[in-house]
Amino acid sequence: MRDHRMHISHVVLLLAFLVLGHSSPAVDKMWEEWKVNNRRVYDNEMEISFRRAVWQKNLNLVLRHNREASAGKHSFTLELNHLADMTAEEINERLNGLRPEELLLQRNDTFKRASGSATPPSVDWRKSGLVSAVKNQGRCGSCWAFSSMGALEGQIAKRTGVLVSLSPQNLLDCSTTDGNHGCKGGYISKSFKYVIRNGGVDSERFYPYEHKKGTCRYSEQGKAGFCSNFHILPRGDERALQEVTASVGPVSVALNAGLKSFHLYRGGLYNVPNCNPKLINHAVLLVGYGTDNGQDYWLVKNSWGTAWGEKGFIRIARNKNNLCGIASFAIYPTL
DSSP, X not given: OHHHHXXXXXXXXXXXXXXXXXXXHXXXXXXXXXXXXXXXXXXXHHHHHHHHHHHHHHHHHHHHHHHHHHTTSOSEEEOOOTTTTSOHHHHHHHTOOBOXXXXXXXXXXXXXXXXXXXXXXXXXXXXXXXXOOOOBOOSSOOHHHHHHHHHHHHHHHHHHSOOOOBOHHHHHHHOGGGTOOGGGOBOHHHXXXXXXXXXXXXXXXXXXXXXXXXXXXXXXXXXXXXXXXXXXXXTTOHHHHHXXXXXXXXXXXXXXXXXXXXXXXXXXXXXXXXXXXXXXXXXXXXXXXXXXXXEEEEEEEOSBOTTSTBTTEEEEESSSSSGGGTTTXXXXXXX
């Protein structure tokens, strides 16, 4: 399906000069193909008209951006992915469910800077078997659950040599008393607090994801993960984040995923000067870092499925004054 979508995007570029500003038979055909590929069925004519208008506005954005990228103005490209019929406001409200952590929590000073050993120039924890397959949270603000479980999966795999997907659904259903709100958002720290309080968390296989909050069904029988504590990194310190990512493993981070360019990201190095580091609204998993053509980047695992970005991952510009707030709230569990 991805090859098919890539083919469509090439057709889009060829037809760009026909499309901008008005509709055409070619655009109508693309719209119909996009709906089929993304299994879209709308309730009524009003909904169809609205979604088509949103989709076409995004089409124009993708065409303009990719044309500028071809001219060297951007280091990344966009595409009409499965979010292309949603407005930025809808995506930010429904998918980006990270709630701002309490300031008191952020004064945690348990971080100890590594001394002596040099930090490697690049790290990719996927190659060491510490990163599970990319998941899709769907239209549920559960990013906080996927991010926290990803960090815990990495620590358990590092200790045991066995990578097991843990259950975000377990957190959705059972951590409300810890302060989380299911699909309406939550906190990475309170996810770890639940696992500590509960004495464990079930595997994804035992307690599968359902895209909505349900009743708590945790069982000792399905327990696959645990933790005893968590550590918060110094706010906005990319150097500390690099050191911990290199020495500890995957780290839960918060970032600003509010821009259309993030929603429709296809590939390349995401470097957007207007990505405000103070407006963090989405939880993801930092799985490594590196440098590409002289530009440092962070390697980030998202929870929007493999059809988004680089098979579910994004490379975000590193050492660019905490771009998108990547180092504003970083946290990892300890066993």
